[in-house]
Amino acid sequence: MTSARTANLRSPLIRLLCAWICRTCGGRRPKSKRSLLLLCAACILYGIFIVSQIVNVLPQKPTQKVTATEQPRNFLEPNTFFVENSQPDGGAVNNSPTLQPNVVYITLRSKRSKPANIRGTVKPKKRRKSASLRQNELGHSIFQDVLPCPVILWDSSLSSTDNITQSSVKLKWGTYQKNLPHKCWLNGKAPKADLGCPDVHHHEWSKMALFDFLLQVYTRLDKNCCGFRPRKEDTCVQQGLHLKCDDPHNIDLMHIVQRKHDPRHLVFIKNKGYFDRSEDNLNFKLLEGIKEFPESAVSVLRSQKLREKLLQSFFLDNVFWESQRGRQGIEKLIDVIERRAKILLTYINAHGIKVIPMND
Structure with missing residues (x-):
C-alpha cells in the first residue's frame, strides 16, 4: 500500500517539474542561468528517484485482522509459558486448534494454600520429618x-x-x-x-x-x-x-x-x-x-x-x-x-x- 501511494504522488510531481523546466528553458534567460536551472532540476529528479527506491526496498509490515475465531498469542493463562520447536517431528501436543503444532505449553500450578486451623503448625523447613x-x-x-x-x-x-x-x-x-x-x-x-x-x-x-x-x-x-x-x-x-x-x-x-x-x-x-x-x-x-x-x-x-x-x-x-x-x-x-x-x-x-x- 505504501509503494502504490508513493507512485501516485511521484507521477504528478514529475509532470509539474517537467513543465517548469520547459518554461525555464523557453524563456529569455542568459545561457549560464539556464544551465544552472537545468542542473538543479536534474538533481531534484535524481533525489526523487533515490527516495522512491529506498521506500520500495524497506520491508512493509502487513496489517492482519484478527477474526472472531482466532486467538491472540497471550490467550493462555498468566502462569503459562511455552517452549518453541521442542516437539519431535510428527508429534502433536494438543488437538486444540488454538495451540501451535510445534509449541509445548506448560502450565504452572498455583502455590498450594495452607489449610486453616492446624494448631501447632510451623514452617515446613522447621518441622521434623513425619512429625511425632x-x-x-x-x-x-x-x-x-x-x-x-x-x-x-x-x-x-x-x-x-x-x-x-x-x-x-x-x-x-x-x-x-x-x-x-x-x-x-x-x-x-x-x-x-x-x-x-x-x-x-x-x-x-x-x-x-x-x-x-x-x-x-x-x-x-x-x-x-x-x-x-x-x-x-x-x-x-x-x-x-x-x-x-x-x-x-x-x-x-x-x-x-x-x-x-x-x-x-x-x-x-x-x-x-x-x-x-x-x-x-x-x-x-x-x-x-x-x-x-x-x-x-x-x-x-x-x-x-x-x-x-x-x-x-x-x-x-x-x-x-x-x-x-x-x-x-x-x-x-x-x-x-x-x-x-x-x-x-x-x-x-x-x-x-x-x-x-x-x-x-
Missing part, C-alpha cells in the same frame, strides 16, 4: 498402587535385596519369632553367633509392628493374610496365598530392607495402608511376639494430640494430601487411625506390654 511418628521410630508412610509413591528400591544407599522377598534380610516367620526374645544388639552388645541374629537392632521390630498395626500393613509380616479375613481384592487372595496358612513358620517376611551404611535400622518400603478394614477384623498377628513399644510414639497416642500431629505430618506430603482431595479426605483417614490407636492402647494394657525409650 519420626522415621527412626516408625518409618515414613508411603502409599502404593493407585497412590503415587517414590521408587526407593533403586536407592543406591539401600542394601541389595532378594528378588523374591524384596528383602536385604531373609527371614521366615518362625525364625523371626525365635529371634525376638534374644533382643539382638540391645545396648550395643553383639549377640552370640549360635543365636542366628540378623544385623537388625531389636527395637526396630517393635517400631515396625506398631507402624504396621496402625496402618494395617500386612504385606511385610503376614503376606498370606493369616491374621485376618482378607477381601477378594487383596493380593493374598488373588495369588491364593491365604490358603497356605497351615505352616506359618515357613512363610517368608517381605520388604525387610536396611541401608548399606546402617544395617541396624530398617527402611520401610511398600507401606500401603488399609483404612477400610473394620475394627473387628484388625490383624493382631502383626503384634505377635512384641513385648515393648517406643515411649515417644505411645505417649503421642495417649496425649490426645495424635490428630494434630498426623495433620501436620500429612500436610508435608503435597502429593498424598491432594490424592485424598485435601483436608476433608485426610480427616477421614485420621479418624480411622485414632480408633486403631485406642485399640492398640487397650492391647498394651491388657498384655502388659512395656513402654520404654528407644533411641538406638
